[in-house]
Amino acid sequence: MLVRVFLDCQYECDTDYIVQNITFVDYVRDRSVSDLHVLVTTQGTGGGGTSWVLSFIGLGYFQGQNRTLTLHTSANDTSDDRRKAFARVLRVGHTPDSKCRRIAPSHRAM
Secondary structure, three states: OOEEEEEEEOOOOOHHHHHHHOOOEEEOOOHHHOOEEEEEEEEEOOOOOEEEEEEEEEOHHHOOOOEEEEEEEOOOOOHHHHHHHHHHHHHHHHOOOOOOOEOOOOOOOO
């Protein structure tokens, strides 16, 4: 059975891209039926880029299994660069024993 994920993102999350490229979870539209709530917040940086915070909030069976990962994109990144970087961090966050807090830009999405 796939982990049910509620992706809560209001800014620049290309959900079509995410659903097509991260297929090892089941995306749901109702938080109450999810196993994992991914809350994404963003804030502009001084250099014109964006700082992203992905909060993975465990629900039900995963209650108490929470983690937070951050991502920084630059003003020069294309929308494709941003969505690929976001997908990379989202994949890491779904990894059960992820101890990472910040993902190096050179790491690639699987």
